[in-house]
Structures are given as structure tokens and as C-alpha cells.
Amino acid sequence: xxxxxxxxxxxxxLCERTVFDSELCLLHLPSxxxxxxxxxxxxxxxxxxxxxxxxxxxxxxALHWEKLNFPIDHVLFEHFKFDEVRDRxxxxxxxxxxxxxxxxxxxxxxxxxxxxxxxxxxxxTIFPVATIERLIMDSSKFLGKFHCACSSxxxxxxxxxxEDEFSFSSTISGLANFTNCRFKKACLFHGSRSLVxxxxxxxxxxxxxxxxxxxxxxxxxxxxxxLRKASFESVSLVGVRFYNANFYQKSLNRNGLYNEVNFLQKxxxxxxxxxxxxxxxxxxxxxEYRQLRMAMENIKDFDNSHxxxxxxxxxxxxxxxxxxxxxYRFSSCYGTKYIRAFLxxxxxxxxxxxxxxxxxxxxxxxxxxxxxxxxxxxxxxGDAMLHSLSTVTLQRFNLIENLSFCQRTLxxxxxxxxxxxxxxxxxxxxxxxxx
Ligand SMILES: [Zn+2]
Numbered sequence: 001x002x003x004x005x006x007x008x009x010x011x012x013x014l015c016e017r018t019v020f021d022s023e024l025c026l027l028h029l030p031s032x033x034x035x036x037x038x039x040x041x042x043x044x045x046x047x048x049x050x051x052x053x054x055x056x057x058x059x060x061x062a063l064h065w066e067k068l069n070f071p072i073d074h075v076l077f078e079h080f081k082f083d084e085v086r087d088r089x090x091x092x093x094x095x096x097x098x099x100x101x102x103x104x105x106x107x108x109x110x111x112x113x114x115x116x117x118x119x120x121x122x123x124x125t126i127f128p129v130a131t132i133e134r135l136i137m138d139s140s141k142f143l144g145k146f147h148c149a150c151s152s153x154x155x156x157x158x159x160x161x162x163e164d165e166f167s168f169s170s171t172i173s174g175l176a177n178f179t180n181c182r183f184k185k186a187c188l189f190h191g192s193r194s195l196v197x198x199x200x201x202x203x204x205x206x207x208x209x210x211x212x213x214x215x216x217x218x219x220x221x222x223x224x225x226x227l228r229k230a231s232f233e234s235v236s237l238v239g240v241r242f243y244n245a246n247f248y249q250k251s252l253n254r255n256g257l258y259n260e261v262n263f264l265q266k267x268x269x270x271x272x273x274x275x276x277x278x279x280x281x282x283x284x285x286x287x288e289y290r291q292l293r294m295a296m297e298n299i300k301d302f303d304n305s306h307x308x309x310x311x312x313x314x315x316x317x318x319x320x321x322x323x324x325x326x327x328y329r330f331s332s333c334y335g336t337k338y339i340r341a342f343l344x345x346x347x348x349x350x351x352x353x354x355x356x357x358x359x360x361x362x363x364x365x366x367x368x369x370x371x372x373x374x375x376x377x378x379x380x381x382g383d384a385m386l387h388s389l390s391t392v393t394l395q396r397f398n399l400i401e402n403l404s405f406c407q408r409t410l411x412x413x414x415x416x417x418x419x420x421x422x423x424x425x426x427x428x429x430x431x432x433x434x435x
Contacts, residue, residue: 012067012098031069031100039074043081050085050092060112061092068099079107103144106130116140127170138177142166157181176207183212186219191226206258209235229258233284237291241299247292247307255307257292260285260315282319286312306336306431331424338428345421352414353388359407360384392418 009015011028093113103123116137124144138158153174167188210233217239247255289312296305313334317325332341
């Protein structure tokens with residue numbers, strides 16, 4: 001053994017361990033180095049460090065394990081091995097960023113903060129049902145399977161790459177960040193609907209999938225999961241399956257996206273916002289809704305797909321005011337509400353019927369109805385009804401002669417709008433019943 005205590009380890013600038021060989025300490029030696037430690041000895045050094053680290057003012061033990069090279073076949077935090085420092089782990093902030101980690105299989109240990117940023121995990125990664133307050137793994141690369149079921153307040157996996165199967169059933173009470181993540185194989189997000197990603201009381205809880213890439217989208221499943229605070233901006237979701245996913249937004253009274261609710265709230269509090277920003281936002285929202293709608297259509301979830309279609313059209317309408325879309329929305333909620341369309345048909349008919357009676361009475365047109373009758377007689381009401389019916393169904397009865405100008409204008413107007421509304425009703429009915 002050639003120890004040289006004057007030299008500083010080149011493994012990492014914060015490393016103060018004794019240099020062992022090639023200007024590196026034992027923890028920084030490459031795993032294929034002839035003097036590299038075996039797994040048990042390596043763990044013993046880690047345990048010693050945990051034991052010897054003084055407590056910081058904030059009550060934490062800060063462990064600088066940056067740029068470590070773990071031995072081949074090593075398993076990080078394997079069950080039983082860290083039992084003697086279990087209590088200290090609970091208060092530890094452990095930074096294992098920029099490291100070469102072989103496998104992670106955390107026993108039942110609770111850890112305050114675990115940072116794995118920019119590390120490569122060569123084997124499998126398993127976080128069991130345990131508490132890791134803050135789990136940070138941005139820009140890490142997971143070459144093996146990844147399974148996470150721990151409870152966390154913060155789960156940050158921005159820019160991470162998951163090369164193999166991914167499964168996630170964690171309970172995240174704060175922020176879960178999958179922005180820019182790349183999922184290469186099968187992917188499962190599974191929860192107990194109300195547990196995963198927090199509840200609706202705290203407005204800051206959110207799960208972000210913005211710009212995430214699901215390479216095997218046909219093998220991606222979101223099941224029994226609360227996605228009311230999820231964001232899917234610029235994500236391709238075609239082929240992704242959602243079963244029993246909760247998207248219900250109370251303020252919209254339909255299934256919808258958090259980005260829409262959040263923007264509306266901001267918009268309300270800020271007043272008129274920057275116009276350019278709004279157009280950009282609604283473009284993103286439209287894309288997000290379209291992706292979800294297509295995903296829902298794919299699994300024949302028409303309740304959700306209708307609501308997401310409404311969201312898509314609302315975003316299009318809000319991006320730039322459009323008269324046709326306003327009519328489309330009012331008449332049948334973009335072809336999704338056949339009962340509303342039918343009620344409007346009835347209302348239109350009643351309006352025509354009442355106006356016909358009023359016109360015949362006030363303007364005293366003798367030939368409109370039998371002139372001897374009061375306008376409220378059964379016969380005149382029947383005639384008005386028949387006239388309205390023939391108008392809205394585009395028929396012409398010869399029974400009434402010399403219609404007034406007002407009546408003819410009214411009829412012409414209703415001959416246009418009634419069939420349009422009837423078409424809206426048929427469209428909505430067709431959308432509701434298509435399977
Ligand atoms: Zn070192």
C-alpha cells in the first residue's frame with residue numbers, strides 16, 4: 001500500500017479522503033481498477049463516513065459522494081447493510097451526482113434527500129415503499145429497469161433517460177417533474193387515484209410531463225391515477241393508454257387540463273395579458289388537448305375524448321375570436337351535447353310559434369288565420385302551430401295566403417337557422433352514439 005496523505009484526491013474537488021492510488025481515493029478508483037474494493041468493503045467505507053459526518057446547523061448530515069465509482073455488482077443501500085446508520089440516514093442529505101452506480105435497491109430506509117443527478121445507473125433501480133423526502137435524479141441515465149414506489153415530497157427526474165422498463169407508483173405530495181424525460185420502453189404510472197400526485201387542496205402540487213418522450217407509446221399506461229394537476233405540453237400521446245385517470249376540473253365542470261385552469265386563474269388575476277403570449281399559450285393548449293383526445297379515442301373513452309375535444313375547440317376559439325366557433329359552441333357545445341342542441345331546437349320552434357301568433361294579432365292580417373276567430377282559439381293556435389311546423393321543416397302550405405312582410409321575413413330567417421340547429425343536433429347525437 002502506497003499511501004500519500006499530502007496529495008489531494010482528483011476524483012472530485014470536495015473529496016478529502018486519503019489518496020490511495022493514481023491520485024484517487026478508494027471510493028473514486030474506477031471499478032475495473034486492480035485495487036478496487038469489493039462491495040462489502042466499499043459499503044463499510046460509506047457507513048463509516050455516515051457515522052463520522054458531523055451534524056450541520058440545520059440538523060442534517062451532508063454527505064458528498066459526488067463522482068463515485070461503485071464496484072461491479074454493487075447494490076446501493078441494500079437491505080440490512082445500512083441498519084446501524086438507519087437513524088442517521090433519515091436526517092441525511094446525500095449527493096451521489098456524476099457517479100457510476102451499479103444497482104440501486106434501497107432497503108426499508110428513510111432518507112431525507114437523495115441526489116442522483118447526472119449519474120449513470122448501470123443495473124436496476126428499485127425504490128421500495130419507503131420515505132425519501134426529496135428524490136432528485138435530473139439528467140441521470142437508467143440503463144436497467146426502474147421501479148419507484150416511495151413516498152416523496154419532491155421527485156425531480158428532469159432530462160432523465162430510462163432505457164428499460166419504467167414503473168412508478170409513488171405517492172408524491174409536492175412536485176413530480178418528468179419534464180424532458182425520455183422513456184424508451186414500457187412505462188407504467190400506477191396509483192390509487194387520490195394518492196399519487198397529491199390531492200386537490202394544495203394548488204401548488206403538480207406533475208409535469210412537458211416535452212417528455214414516450215418512445216414505446218403503445219406500452220405506456222396511466223392507470224388509477226390523479227392527473228388533475230398534470231401538464232403534458234409538447235408531448236406526443238398517440239397510443240398512450242389512460243385507464244381510470246382523473247382529469248376532472250371543478251372550475252371547468254368537465255374533464256380538462258390543469259394548464260387551462262391555471263392559465264384562466266392567472267388571466268383573471270392579471271387582467272388582460274400580453275396578446276402574443278396568449279396566442280402561444282392557446283396553441284400549446286390546443287396541441288395538448290388534441291393529443292389527449294386522440295389517446296382517448298384510441299381506447300374508446302368517449303366521455304373523456306368529448307371533453308378534450310371541447311377543450312381543444314375552446315383553446316382555438318380563445319386564441320382568435322371566431323364567429324362560427326361561437327355558434328358551434330352555443331348550439332351544441334362543439335357537437336358534444338345533443339340534449340342542449342335538442343332543447344335549442346324546441347326553443348327555436350316555440351319562438352317562431354309565439355311570434356307568428358303575435359304577428360297575426362297585432363298586425364291584424366285578415367288572411368293569416370280565419371278572421372272571425374280570436375287569436376287564442378284552438379283553431380288559430382292550431383293554424384299557427386301548423387304554419388310554424390311547415391316553416392321549420394321547409395314545407396309550404398297553401399292554406400295561408402298573403403303573408404305579411406314581417407311574417408315572411410321571420411319564416412325566411414327560421415328556414416335558415418332551424419335546419420342548421422337540426423343538423424347540430426344530429427351531429428351531436430351521432431357523436432354521442434358512435435362506438
Ligand atoms: Zn476521492
